[in-house]
Every structure is written in structure tokens, then in C-alpha cells.
Amino acid sequence: MSGIALYATDVIALARKDLRLELRARDTLPAMLLFVLSTLAVFHFALPAGTDRDAAYGLLWIAIIFTALLGLARAWAPEREGGALDGLVLAPCDRSAIWLGKSLATLAFLGAAELVAVPAFALFFAPVDLVAVAGVALASIGICAVGSLLAAMAAASRGREVILPLLFLPLAIPLVVGGVGAGISPNGATYLSFLGLYDLVFAILAWATFEYVVTE
Amino acid sequence: MTTAPGHAIVGESVEKRYGRKRALRGVSFTLPRQGFLLVTGPNGSGKTTLLRLLVGLAVPTKGNLSVEGERSALGYVGHEPLLYRELTAFENLDLFGRLYRVPERRERSGMLLERFGLWEVRADRVSTFSRGMTQRLALCRALLHDPALVVLDEPFTALDEDGSALLDRELAAMSGERTVVLSTHDPGRVASLATHRLVLA
Amino acid sequence: MSSRNNLPLLAFLTAGLLGLGVVLAFVVAPEDADQGISQKIFYFHVPIALTAYACFGLGAWKALRLLWVGGERRDLESYTWIHQGTIFGALTLITGSIWARASWGVWWSWGSNQLVLFLVLVLFYCAYFMLRFSVDEGARRERICAVYALFGVALIPVSFFAIRLASDFIHPTVFTRSGPQMTHTMFTAFLVCWAALTLLAYVMYRVELVGKRTDAHLRELREALT
Numbered sequence: 069m070s071g072i073a074l075y076a077t078d079v080i081a082l083a084r085k086d087l088r089l090e091l092r093a094r095d096t097l098p099a100m101l102l103f104v105l106s107t108l109a110v111f112h113f114a115l116p117a118g119t120d121r122d123a124a125y126g127l128l129w130i131a132i133i134f135t136a137l138l139g140l141a142r143a144w145a146p147e148r149e150g151g152a153l154d155g156l157v158l159a160p161c162d163r164s165a166i167w168l169g170k171s172l173a174t175l176a177f178l179g180a181a182e183l184v185a186v187p188a189f190a191l192f193f194a195p196v197d198l199v200a201v202a203g204v205a206l207a208s209i210g211i212c213a214v215g216s217l218l219a220a221m222a223a224a225s226r227g228r229e230v231i232l233p234l235l236f237l238p239l240a241i242p243l244v245v246g247g248v249g250a251g252i253s254p255n256g257a258t259y260l261s262f263l264g265l266y267d268l269v270f271a272i273l274a275w276a277t278f279e280y281v282v283t284e
Numbered sequence: 285m286t287t288a289p290g291h292a293i294v295g296e297s298v299e300k301r302y303g304r305k306r307a308l309r310g311v312s313f314t315l316p317r318q319g320f321l322l323v324t325g326p327n328g329s330g331k332t333t334l335l336r337l338l339v340g341l342a343v344p345t346k347g348n349l350s351v352e353g354e355r356s357a358l359g360y361v362g363h364e365p366l367l368y369r370e371l372t373a374f375e376n377l378d379l380f381g382r383l384y385r386v387p388e389r390r391e392r393s394g395m396l397l398e399r400f401g402l403w404e405v406r407a408d409r410v411s412t413f414s415r416g417m418t419q420r421l422a423l424c425r426a427l428l429h430d431p432a433l434v435v436l437d438e439p440f441t442a443l444d445e446d447g448s449a450l451l452d453r454e455l456a457a458m459s460g461e462r463t464v465v466l467s468t469h470d471p472g473r474v475a476s477l478a479t480h481r482l483v484l485a
Numbered sequence: 486m487s488s489r490n491n492l493p494l495l496a497f498l499t500a501g502l503l504g505l506g507v508v509l510a511f512v513v514a515p516e517d518a519d520q521g522i523s524q525k526i527f528y529f530h531v532p533i534a535l536t537a538y539a540c541f542g543l544g545a546w547k548a549l550r551l552l553w554v555g556g557e558r559r560d561l562e563s564y565t566w567i568h569q570g571t572i573f574g575a576l577t578l579i580t581g582s583i584w585a586r587a588s589w590g591v592w593w594s595w596g597s598n599q600l601v602l603f604l605v606l607v608l609f610y611c612a613y614f615m616l617r618f619s620v621d622e623g624a625r626r627e628r629i630c631a632v633y634a635l636f637g638v639a640l641i642p643v644s645f646f647a648i649r650l651a652s653d654f655i656h657p658t659v660f661t662r663s664g665p666q667m668t669h670t671m672f673t674a675f676l677v678c679w680a681a682l683t684l685l686a687y688v689m690y691r692v693e694l695v696g697k698r699t700d701a702h703l704r705e706l707r708e709a710l711t
Binding site: 301302303304305306342343345 | 621622623624626704708
């Protein structure tokens with residue numbers, strides 16, 4: 069098997085492992101779904117009457133970011149419980165494959181939450197067009213690529229749950245700009261390109277540096 | 285992992301510090317291929333640290349440590365089982381077998397599970413296992429890819445009677461065939477197999 | 486060590502340049518027609534911002550070297566550069582805020598791209614310190630901090646673009662620093678201040694690094710004796 073094919077099978081095996089674990093435990097995904105819906109409901113009461121559509125759209129993004137944080141906080145939990153991360157690091161596979169597998173699985177969970185959140189938002193607040201949805205998709209890639217790596221850093225720290233939002237939020241700001249812009253701005257395509265740029269830059273950076281986060 | 289000429293492991297004044305804490309004082313030793321190194325010492329003397337250095341989970345802060353072979357030729361049993369608790373025994377071995385590119389991994393997993401008395405529970409989640417059973421599965425995982433070097437960190441502590449007997453048998457089979465490094469509180473158990481000793485202070 | 490010998494000299498030079506810069510900025514350079522005396526802050530605000538960027542860049546460079554080549558030395562250097570960068574970043578926010586207040590009567594403006602960018606960066610690098618202090622010392626911490634420093638330097642241009650785009654729908658107010666034409670004296674004053682502040686950052690870096698290295702040496706000595 070060629071190098072790339074082997075890499076791909078490693079990544080798929082790792083992502084499938086995470087999906088299987090979630091299907092069994094069923095703790096993270098339902099929590100994310102419920103959280104995103106509850107947050108949207110809270111926003112309804114937090115917004116004054118007659119708030120324009122654009123402002124409401126920004127709140128969708130807050131909901132997405134914090135739902136993502138909820139999922140990311142638990143992203144490496146299975147590896148922590150049995151010490152399996154050491155087991156993965158010892159294996160001959162590329163360490164970046166560990167990151168990629170985890171990012172893909174996290175993306176699947178976040179995507180599932182968004183499949184609920186975006187229609188719910190359209191129902192409760194304001195309609196959402198295709199460009200906005202594309203923005204959600206592109207930003208989610210960035211969220212998971214960066215978030216998985218930061219979550220691995222946070223797992224090594226003593227203040228686990230607390231530190232992840234601190235690390236993640238500044239890096240999430242450009243994503244929120246891109247996502248909101250894609251939704252409400254007339255030249256949404258510019259924002260989509262920007263999101264693509266973010267994804268490219270940070271995914272490559274995360275891919276290249278993950279090795280150093282999990283090894284000594 | 286750098287290769288050492290003729291020897292499986294060569295350590296020169298190997299030291300490991302975590303910031304202010306010194307986990308392992310300068311230690312020097314060599315181990316030829318197929319040698320059996322017994323590492324003993326009181327708690328806190330750095331046995332676990334040394335073994336982690338050997339497999340590459342940590343890097344020495346001072347000194348040189350050369351271990352022959354790549355990651356695919358190393359088997360490690362640590363204090364933690366290095367397993368996924370919510371996957372079944374078989375699923376764990378299947379995943380690691382895939383990552384280690386083990387040929388015929390299904391058959392090999394089955395064979396190891398049987399050898400360590402876990403065939404009956406192969407479809408049960410690791411979270412349902414007793415500590416002894418988990419340790420036995422950890423041993424399966426470590427041996428799955430037929431490693432040339434096996435590093436075991438106090439493997440007997442988590443095992444029950446039956447498990448210990450199984451491990452005795454396995455170690456006897458390994459000695460002379462593979463290079464083994466084993467740390468323990470109870471040196472008497474494997475003293476007869478050891479070709480080399482290292483006492484940490 | 487010869488490098489330590491030139492530190493007092495550099496410190497004197499810094500003080501001298503800073504003094505010269507202040508004189509040039511406040512006394513010699515002409516007052517701006519539109520903004521008046523408040524424009525003087527420009528001579529410090531912009532160099533401070535540029536110095537902050539440089540510190541973050543150097544911190545990331547040292548981090549990259551750490552990952553490539555290794556060595557505890559580079560970890561301390563990277564950390565110290567980022568520390569200076571954060572200090573200068575905070576100063577950028579403060580001077581920028583003063584300028585905003587003096588110019589338009591508000592302490593903060595989301596329309597100021599530079600200011601918002603620095604807010605994001607200072608938040609990011611404050612998290613760097615939280616990360617550093619919450620991970621146990623050792624090679625792992627060095628690497629994690631180094632990777633984070635690299636993310637920071639990638640964030641600078643990306644955030645810059647984001648904020649530029651965001652001004653589209655956040656705040657259409659326009660923020661002009663100063664007219665595109667600077668008189669000769671203005672430019673000289675600017676350069677002197679810039680040189681002074683860069684040198685100040687370097688001197689602060691050296692001083693802090695000496696302190697950290699001494700700590701490390703002391704620790705090694707203590708270890709050797711026990």
C-alpha cells in the first residue's frame with residue numbers, strides 16, 4: 069500500500085473509532101444538540117423586540133462557537149481515560165493522522181449539531197440562504213482543525229476545561245467574522261474566500277505542528 | 285530511534301528532568317539483543333521514567349540513549365493500559381493492529397486473546413473488565429505486532445494469580461527470542477530469566 | 486560574557502534616544518493642523534505597535550527554532566520575546582485609547598482596525614501565559630508553547646484581514662492616523678521614536694532573559710549539590 073493510502077486508512081480508522089465511541093456512549097452529541105437549541109431559545113428572550121435580522125444572525129454564530137467548545141472539551145476524553153493517546157503516539161502511524169482523524173470526527177459531530185441549529189434558526193428568527201450555509205460549513209472546518217489541536221494542548225494542562233475557551237476564542241474571531249459576513253453581507257463570496265484562506269492556513273499549521281503537541 | 289551497533293540499547297549518563305524535578309539521575313547501561321534487563325529500585329527512583337525514555341514517550345534532558353529499531357518494533361506495557369475503555373477487547377486490538385500494520389490482524393488478535401484467556405470476553409467493553417483482565421489485554425496489545433523489543437513497567441502489579449502465571453509463561457517464551465526490559469517491585473519472580481540487572485537509587 | 490557587558494551601554498543609549506524622541510516629538514515637530522496636540526501620541530503609538538509585532542515575530546521565530554533544533558535556551562528566549570510583545574501590545578491599546586479619546590472623545594472605537602487587531606492579539610497572548618502556567622514544566626510545555634506562538638504569528642495577518650472585512654458591517658467610521666504627507670521633522674521624530682522604542686524592547690528582553698537564565702543556572706547548581 070502506498071504511503072498516502074496508508075495514511076488515509078489510518079485517518080479513517082481513527083475517525084471511525086471516534087464515531088463508534090460516540091454512538092455507544094451517546095453523551096457528547098445529544099448534549100451539543102440540546103445545548104444549541106437551548107441557546108437559541110435563550111437568545112429569543114435576550115433580544116429586544118424588533119431586532120433586525122442581521123443582529124440575530126450574529127447570535128447564531130455565538131451558539132455555534134459555544135456548542136463547538138462543548139464538543140471540543142470532550143474530544144480527547146476517550147484517549148485520556150485509558151491512556152490511549154500514548155498508545156496512538158507509540159504506533160508507527162504519522163502523528164498528524166491522529167489529529168486529522170480526530171478533527172474529522174469532531175467535524176461530523178459539529179455538523180450534526182448545525183444540521184439542527186441552522187434550520188431551527190431559520191424557523192425561530194430569520195431565513196438563511198445558501199451562502200450563509202456555505203459559510204457555516206467552511207467555518208466549521210476551521211473550528212475543528214484548530215480546536216482539536218488546542219484541545220490536545222488543553223488536555224496536557226492542569227486546568228483542563230477552563231483553558232480551552234481561552235485558547236480557542238481569539239482564534240475563533242476571524243471565523244465568526246467570516247461566517248457572519250457570509251450570512252449578512254451583500255458580497256458574501258469575499259467572506260467565503262476568506263474562510264477558505266483561514267482553513268487552509270490553520271489546517272496546514274495544525275497538521276504540521278500536532279506532532280510537537282503530543283510528543284516530548 | 286537511532287540504531288546502536290551490536291547492542292539493542294545503549295544508555296550513557298541518561299538523565300531526565302521535568303523543570304525543577306529530577307525524575308531520573310544519570311544512568312548508564314547497555315543491553316545486547318535478546319537480552320533480558322531487570323530494572324529494580326524503590327518508588328520514585330525513576331523506573332517508569334526510564335522505561336518511557338526507552339520507548340520514546342519522553343526524551344532525555346542529558347546524556348544519550350540509543351534504542352535499536354523503529355516504533356513498529358517496540359511493545360510497551362505501562363502503568364496505564366493504553367486502551368479505549370468503551371471499545372471491546374477485539375475492537376481495541378483491531379484498531380491497534382491496523383495502526384501497526386499487523387498482517388492478518390484478525391487471526392493474530394484472536395490468537396492472542398485466546399493465549400491470554402480473554403477469548404470469552406472479546407466482544408465485551410474494556411470498561412467491564414477487571415483490572416487483571418485489562419492488564420492482560422494491554423499485554424495482548426503490546427505483543428500484537430510481534431515486537432523485537434518489549435518494555436514492561438511493573439506488569440505483575442495489576443495481575444491476578446492466573447494472569448501472573450500467564451505472564452510468567454509469556455516471559456519465559458520471550459527470553460532469548462526478544463529483547464526484554466522489565467521493571468518490578470518483586471525481582472524474585474523473574475530473576476531466573478534476567479541476563480542483566482539495573483538498580484536505580 | 487561579552488554580551489552582558491554591552492547591556493548598560495545599550496540601556497544608556499535607549500534612555501538617550503527616548504529623551505531625544507520625546508523632545509523631537511513634543512517640541513521640535515510642528516503641530517498637526519487637524520488634530521493638534523493629540524497627534525503627538527502618534528509618535529509613540531505607531532512605533533509601539535510596530536515593536537509589538539516585531540516581538541511577536543521574534544517569539545515565533547525562536548519557537549520555530551525550538552521545534553527544529555531544540556534547546557531549553559530557545560524556550561526562554563521565545564517566552565521572553567512574547568512577554569515583551571504582550572507588554573508593548575497592551576501599551577498599544579493604552580496609547581491608542583488615549584489617542585481615540587483625545588481625537589474623538591471616545592476611549593474605544595471598533596472602527597479602528599489597528600486597535601481591534603491588538604485587542605485580539607493581546608487576548609491571544611494572554612492565553613499563552615495562562616497555557617504556560619497551567620502545564621507542568623518540561624519538554625512538553627516548551628513544545629506546546631512554541632506551537633501556540635506559531636499560531637499567534639499566523640493569526641496576525643489573518644485577523645488583520647478579518648477585521649478589514651468586518652469593518653464592512655461593524656462600523657463604517659474612518660480612522661485616519663495622520664495625513665499622508667509628513668514633514669521632514671515629523672518623519673525624523675517618528676524614526677527616532679521608533680528606534681528608541683525598538684531598542685527599549687531589546688534592552689527589556691535582554692534584562693528579563695538574564696534574570697531567567699540566572700534562575701535556570703541557580704536551579705542547576707542546587708541540583709548538582711543535592
